[in-house]
Amino acid sequence: MLTFYSKIIGEDPRYTRTFQPSGKRSVVLKGTALIIPVILWSLMSFLLVRNVLGETYLIATVTGLMTGTIVFLIERTILMSNGNFFIVLFRILLGFLIASLGAVGMDQVIFKNDIDNKIEQYKLSSIEMAVDDMDNRFFDKVNELQAIVNKKKSNWLTALERTGCEADGTCGSLIRGRSSITDLKEKIANQLGEDYKKEYARLNALEAEYNLAVQSAKSQVAEDFNGNSLLLRIQALHELIASNSYMKVVYLIITGLLFLTEFIVIIVKVSSRKSIDEQIEIAKDKIQEENIRKVLENKSRFIQPEKYLSSTRAVSRLVKENEDASFVI
Incomplete structure (x- = not known):
């Protein structure tokens, strides 16, 4: 296992085999801390794409592998x-x-069923808004035509009543039996009846148009509504949390646990004590840095010795004085 953990955190297994027990435990600790968020991200991505967004197993698997790889590289960069x-x-x-x-x-995976219920409410609310919009469009037309139909029907029934009482002699000319007046009133009643039927047919056609428009609006909203939208689902989750104190407590506990688990690499990196092998490695780096600095300094002594050796500086001064004297002669 030490070889495996050494490779995933970017260390040479041959080098870590020489570590002290505390150093080996440190390698295992860092490797374990690195694996945990990678597994969680891969699993979360797979379930999110497959169960929440509704994609195929192939797409979900590829997404999980890619996400896990990216998180692995980022977390290892943080660790190293x-x-x-x-x-x-x-x-x-x-x-x-x-x-x-x-x-x-x-959270989207764990609270999926609760979020689905909230999304269904969003969908029903959108459908109700579409129906209300159709009601507003047809309300005045239907009421206006309904009033006309009621008036036509009332006129027709009144004309029929007058024709009947004219025929039995209880009104009008008070002559019992069929007469030219009865025929005239019957003709008027028939005409009013035709007018009523015509307006009633128009009302039926308008109501059929309204029902068709409502069904079309419902179908269009249901077709256009995307319940798998991630931002919409996040909004639904936060509305659920805001409306229920018990769910808020459960959400905070689960989210806090997940966050700390995902944050474990940073916690291990920042808070864990350096092992003796790491301290030795740091000391070696400092020694090598000091040796390199001394080598560069000695190199400068050979290139420009007059800056560092007093005897060399004296000889250089005498040579310069002789050169100046020769120039004067």
Whole structure:
């Protein structure tokens, strides 16, 4: 296992085999800390793409592998990097962002069913808005035509009633039996009846148009509505959390656990004590740096010895004085 952990954190296994027990434990610790977020990101990406976004197993698998590889490279860079305050700060911020994104993605997987219910409410609300829009478009037309139909029907029924009472002699000419007046009133009633039927047919056609428009609007909204939209699902999750205090507590616990798990590389890098082998390596680097500095300094002594040796400086001064005297003669 030491060989495996050495390779994934970028160390030579032949070199780590010579480490002290504490150094070997440090290698295993860093390797384990590196593997945990990689596994979580790969699993989260696969489940998110497959179960939440509804893509195929192939796309989900490829996405999981690519995401895991990218996170592995970033986390290993964080683990291997050393530098000044700004590099350390950048490393912490990068790890924080990766951990935050990982927690958000895993929340989408864990709370999938709750989010689906909220998304369904969004969909029904969108359909209701489309129906209300159709109601507003047809409301005045239907009411206006309905009033005309009611009036036509009332006129027709009144004309029929007058024709009947004219025929039985209870109104009008008060002559019982069929007469020219009865025929005239019957003709008027028939005409009013035709007018009523014509307007009633128009009303039926308008209502059919309204029903068709409503069904078309519902179908269009259902077709255009994308319940797999990631931003919409994030919004749904936060609305659920805001509306339910118990869910908020559970969400914070799970998200905090996921975040700290994703953040484990930074925690190990910043807080873990250096092993004796790491301290020896740092000491060797300092010794080599000091040796190189001395070599460069000695090289300068050979190139310009008059700057460093007092005897050489005296000879150089005498030579220069002789040159000046010869020039004067």
